[in-house]
Amino acid sequence: MDEVSVLAPATVANVVCGFDCLGFALSEPCDEMTVRRIDTREVRIINRDDYGLPTEPEKNVAGVALLAFIEAAGIDFGFEVEITKHIMPGSGIGSSAASACGAVVAANRLIDDRFTKLELVELAMAGEALASGSRHADNLAPCIYGGFTLVRSTDPLDIVEIDFPSLFATVIHPQIEIKTSEARAMLPKEVPLKNAIRNWSNLGALVAALAKADYGLISRSLEDTIIEPLRKSLIPKFDEVKGASLQAGALGGSISGSGPSIFMLSETPESAEKVGEAMSAVYTTTGIDFNTYVSQIHPQGIRFV
Ligand code: HSE
DSSP, rough: OOOOEEEEOOOOOEEEEHHHHHHEEEEEEEEEEEEESSSSSSSSEEEOOSSSOOSSGGGSSHHHHHHHHHHHHHHHEEEEEEEESOTTTSSOOOOOHHHHHHHHHHHHHTTTSSOHHHHHHHHHHHHHHHHHSSSSTTTHHHHHHHHHHEEEEEEEEEEEEEOOSSSSEEEEEEEEOOOOOHHHHSOOOOOOHHHHHHHHHHHHHHHHHHTTTTTHHHHHHOOOOOHHHHHHSSSHHHHHHHHHHTTTTTTEEEEEETSOOEEEEEEEEHHHHHHHHHHHHTTTTOOOOOEEEEEESOOOOOOOO
């Protein structure tokens, strides 16, 4: 086998009260990636989309992850990677994570799955560091494991897979740019203890509620008293979108990643569709272009095709 193709899904991280730790995988959109073994110990990038991402491996998220992979595997050959991105860079739904994870998962298949999922997340973190300047794994973990994951620690890396019931996500992506590095720079170094208590209480409850399929408790736990109040100022009409979504039947939601996307969770696909309509109704008044996605929370991460 000299070539492996994968679909690398979009992911939502910072699941409300789970900033930098809780994430989940969507069914779509997905990036299409094919990784081929080449005889020379180097990485070659072929972009098959119009995003104009760099082709120098050191400047490309998939390239950096593959360079780390080659180093860790100690192999004397390299890889060519062909990428068709469907997850728009900078959308806040794990575009860079999909590129990094798709590359290392496909390359791993070419060396008989030598690395574990945990090790692959560790290698893909090199890509996230290039994209945002910080080694976070909250999008990488669900991209590789699927479903809901919690990153308990990044050093050493410790990932917890969370049981979850049938859930649907609605995402609206306003076409404005928010740089993750800037959205991180605006966060406080310290938080008041009462806000911290509220958030870790909500996060514990949310994880328990997901495992018990307690939709009422899921809804009550989807509350963030630390990050959302600050970052929502970056997203036009955030409060209106959230309010209309809750009124349309959403369980709750917040900013996806560092934005500009906003996501909402629903118990049924019908409700998720209604939430999409409510979000769109708010955004059509802004004059800002936007896309919406409705997707099941997908139990599998990267899929081989
Ligand atoms: N957890 C990160 C942040 C994810 O919100 O800064 C960004 O993709």
